[in-house]
Amino acid sequence: MPDLAPPSRPVTQAMRHVLAGFPTGIALVAAEVDGRIVGLSANSFTSVSLDPPLVSVSFAHASTSWPVLRRAPRWGVSILGEEQAQVLDELRRPADQRFANLGMTVASGAAFVTGALARLTVELDAEVAAGDHTLTLLRVLELDRDTRQHPLVFFGSGVHRLAR
Numbered sequence: 001m002p003d004l005a006p007p008s009r010p011v012t013q014a015m016r017h018v019l020a021g022f023p024t025g026i027a028l029v030a031a032e033v034d035g036r037i038v039g040l041s042a043n044s045f046t047s048v049s050l051d052p053p054l055v056s057v058s059f060a061h062a063s064t065s066w067p068v069l070r071r072a073p074r075w076g077v078s079i080l081g082e083e084q085a086q087v088l089d090e091l092r093r094p095a096d097q098r099f100a101n102l103g104m105t106v107a108s109g110a111a112f113v114t115g116a117l118a119r120l121t122v123e124l125d126a127e128v129a130a131g132d133h134t135l136t137l138l139r140v141l142e143l144d145r146d147t148r149q150h151p152l153v154f155f156g157s158g159v160h161r162l163a164r
Contacts (some may be wrong), residue, residue, distance in 0.1 A: 016157075023155040026080045028087065029057055030104070030111035031072035037099040037111045038072075040065045041091045043154045044133075045077065053140035054125060058133040065095050066134070074123050074141070076110035081117035081149035082161040117152075118145040 030039025044058040055077070059066040069075065080087055090102050103114035110121045122138035129135075153160045 020157045023153050025151050028078040031075045032106045033072050038068045055138050058135050074110045076112040077120040078113040078116035079118035080152040082152050117149040
């Protein structure tokens with residue numbers, strides 16, 4: 001297979017535009033590392049396998065949080081519910097201030113947003129280099145879901161609630 005040239009800027013912009021038409025949930029991946037919580041939001045979270053239980057998340061190589069998070073043996077994945085849009089505002093802050101105003105709980109090193117729609121405790125199973133990201137396969141150790149909540153959805157480069 002021949003080497004492919006990197007996409008031109010117009011192709012990159014077109015890909016962003018097209019993929020903005022694919023709705024996703026919003027997850028926060030976080031852990032306690034060296035006594036502080038580190039993490040970031042991810043709309044690349046997806047289910048991979050039921051047996052064994054695996055999920056995946058992609059991390060940008062340019063991320064400053066990913067190298068720190070990678071050191072943690074366990075991570076928490078919080079799936080955000082429709083009443084948690086303000087969490088995203090906090091996650092836009094610099095990495096060292098990101099969790100100052102968020103209600104978080106930590107269990108076995110995995111960190112979770114208080115009141116999340118769903119919570120998964122995971123550990124890194126495998127990494128795959130994928131362009132400008134690292135695709136991680138994560139083994140699910142524990143999980144739970146609040147069935148009274150509805151998801152927060154990322155679509156069209158913005159955050160939305162499901163119409164009921």
